[in-house]
Amino acid sequence: xxxxxxxxxxxxxxxxxxxxxxxxxxxxxxxxxxxxxxxxxxxxxxxxxxxxxxxxxxxxxxxxxxxxxxxxxxxxxxxxxxxxxxxxxxxxxxxxxxxxxxxxxxxxxxxxxxxxxxxxxxxxxxxxxxxxxxxxxxxxxxxxxxxxxxxxxxxxxxxxxxxxxxxxxxxxxxxxxxxxxxxxxxxxxxxxxxxxxxxxxxxxxxxxxxxxxxxxxxxxxxxxxxxxxxxxxx
Amino acid sequence: xxxxxxxxxxxxxxxxxxxxxxxxxxxxxxxxxxxxxxxxxxxxxxxxxxxxxxxxxxxxxxxxxxxxxxxxxxxxxxxxxxxxxxxxxxxxxxxxxxxxxxxxxxxxxxxxxxxxxxxxxxxxxxxxxxxxxxxxxxxxxxxxxxxxxxxxxxxxxxxxxxxxxxxxxxxxxxxxxxxxxxxxxxxxxxxxxxxxxxxxxxxxxxxxxxxxxxxxxxxxxxxxxxxxxxxxxxxxxxxxxxxxxxxxxxxxxxxxxxxxxxxxxxxxxxxxxxxxxx
Numbered sequence: 001x002x003x004x005x006x007x008x009x010x011x012x013x014x015x016x017x018x019x020x021x022x023x024x025x026x027x028x029x030x031x032x033x034x035x036x037x038x039x040x041x042x043x044x045x046x047x048x049x050x051x052x053x054x055x056x057x058x059x060x061x062x063x064x065x066x067x068x069x070x071x072x073x074x075x076x077x078x079x080x081x082x083x084x085x086x087x088x089x090x091x092x093x094x095x096x097x098x099x100x101x102x103x104x105x106x107x108x109x110x111x112x113x114x115x116x117x118x119x120x121x122x123x124x125x126x127x128x129x130x131x132x133x134x135x136x137x138x139x140x141x142x143x144x145x146x147x148x149x150x151x152x153x154x155x156x157x158x159x160x161x162x163x164x165x166x167x168x169x170x171x172x173x174x175x176x177x178x179x180x181x182x183x184x185x186x187x188x189x190x191x192x193x194x195x196x197x198x199x200x201x202x203x204x205x206x207x208x209x210x211x212x213x214x215x216x217x218x219x220x221x222x223x224x225x226x227x228x229x230x231x232x233x234x
Numbered sequence: 235x236x237x238x239x240x241x242x243x244x245x246x247x248x249x250x251x252x253x254x255x256x257x258x259x260x261x262x263x264x265x266x267x268x269x270x271x272x273x274x275x276x277x278x279x280x281x282x283x284x285x286x287x288x289x290x291x292x293x294x295x296x297x298x299x300x301x302x303x304x305x306x307x308x309x310x311x312x313x314x315x316x317x318x319x320x321x322x323x324x325x326x327x328x329x330x331x332x333x334x335x336x337x338x339x340x341x342x343x344x345x346x347x348x349x350x351x352x353x354x355x356x357x358x359x360x361x362x363x364x365x366x367x368x369x370x371x372x373x374x375x376x377x378x379x380x381x382x383x384x385x386x387x388x389x390x391x392x393x394x395x396x397x398x399x400x401x402x403x404x405x406x407x408x409x410x411x412x413x414x415x416x417x418x419x420x421x422x423x424x425x426x427x428x429x430x431x432x433x434x435x436x437x438x439x440x441x442x443x444x445x446x447x448x449x450x451x452x453x454x455x456x457x458x459x460x461x462x463x464x465x466x467x468x469x470x471x472x473x474x475x476x477x478x479x480x481x482x483x484x485x486x487x488x489x490x491x492x493x494x495x496x497x498x499x500x501x502x503x504x505x506x507x508x509x510x511x512x
Contacts, residue, residue, distance in 0.1 A: 004404035006479060020374075021359075025355065028359055030288075031288035032354060032355055063322055063325070065333075068334035068341075071348065072348065073349055074312075074326045076314070111320070112356065113323075134322070135320070136322075137319075170393065172390060172393070172478075173384065173391070174461050174488055175458055180437075183438060
């Protein structure tokens with residue numbers, strides 16, 4: 001039997017090398033974390049809402065308030081948008097040095113904790129979710145770059161191929177171990193933000209990355225990850 | 235929490251407060267410097283030993299020889315800039331210790347351990363590249379389970395481009411046919427994991443675990459087994475096709491299996507209340 005007509009686009013060596021590097025770091029990370037478990041919590045945490053001592057600005061890099069019983073090192077996010085009612089659109093940074101999927105991008109930041117941005121895991125947060133004094137900030141060019149990539153990932157706008165900032169390799173195989181990583185990363189952000197919405201935790205739509213392939217806008221990052229032709233080359 | 239079996243602290247609250255005030259261990263008094271450096275070395279080496287035991291990757295441990303290096307590595311790794319803002323991770327450590335309540339020094343050492351784990355990961359990543367990084371055909375990871383043994387070539391076989399709408403319909407029609415056959419052989423949990431994965435629902439989602447009456451580790455294994463079986467079935471049906479085409483068919487079949495699951499458990503029968511919104 002033969003499958004219907006099709007062509008196959010070769011995967012570049014660069015993509016495989018990136019994936020190899022990511023998998024290697026993942027393997028190390030899992031070995032180092034073996035046996036570590038979060039201490040049992042008494043349930044959802046409640047934090048007194050404290051007005052931030054400084055006003056956040058777009059482009060600020062901040063650290064989310066820690067999960068005191070958890071096994072996560074600091075979660076850094078960049079504030080892409082800041083609104084007057086204290087709402088912020090935040091993009092988290094990855095724990096790893098290499099982007100895992102096309103929704104993650106290698107940055108030009110020198111600092112180790114800021115090497116990769118996870119656009120796919122963006123969150124709406126408030127000033128009470130993070131340590132109010134910033135850990136750094138983007139220069140105008142970096143902020144502009146982040147905005148461009150954000151539009152590219154979520155709105156499909158084309159990007160310059162010669163961009164220094166580069167995305168992760170495609171996500172093709174249904175049993176790819178990166179799916180577990182994506183679940184884990186989503187949980188990592190959830191647990192740092194759960195104190196804010198105790199009634200909704202576990203039922204929040206944030207637990208779900210919309211993957212309905214009939215709603216192409218929402219699933220675009222995954223389509224890109226799967227190397228769908230209409231996404232364009234990266 | 236990290237646990238290294240120590241019976242007593244190797245640092246003091248005063249040392250941590252001094253370190254925070256002075257910015258770096260090298261600017262602290264002699265006692266504080268020694269405490270932090272010894273702590274750093276012990277944690278670094280403990281993580282290295284943990285990795286060696288888990289991965290069995292090397293026989294000799296690449297321990298940090300200079301006691302001062304490990305703590306300095308942590309300070310270098312964790313900072314995000316040259317100004318005071320670049321050391322905001324210290325606020326995070328103190329924030330974490332204060333929120334946790336309980337023993338302050340234990341909490342500070344635990345927070346520092348988490349930062350040191352990142353340092354060790356970076357060190358190992360640079361110093362020890364596993365075999366699959368140089369070969370497309372070596373299994374990735376350390377699992378000896380045949381179902382988990384995929385290579386780089388398996389994971390990135392190439393992108394399939396469908397030439398026109400007619401071919402697209404043929405692909406989907408064929409996938410739907412195969413999905414029907416495969417769905418009939420799946421039990422509810424297997425189909426549920428395929429549906430969950432296709433919807434982007436985490437295997438640790440509380441609603442899913444409640445519905446499945448299971449845990450995330452078991453769901454993951456069930457899913458991997460189902461994908462392995464699906465892969466073998468497709469390969470047997472189309473032995474002459476390229477890996478990229480086989481994987482593309484698997485992805486399409488999964489989509490149709492997810493649809494069939496939705497029809498059976500959400501449309502034809504009342505869905506679980508926690509998933510009503512879907």
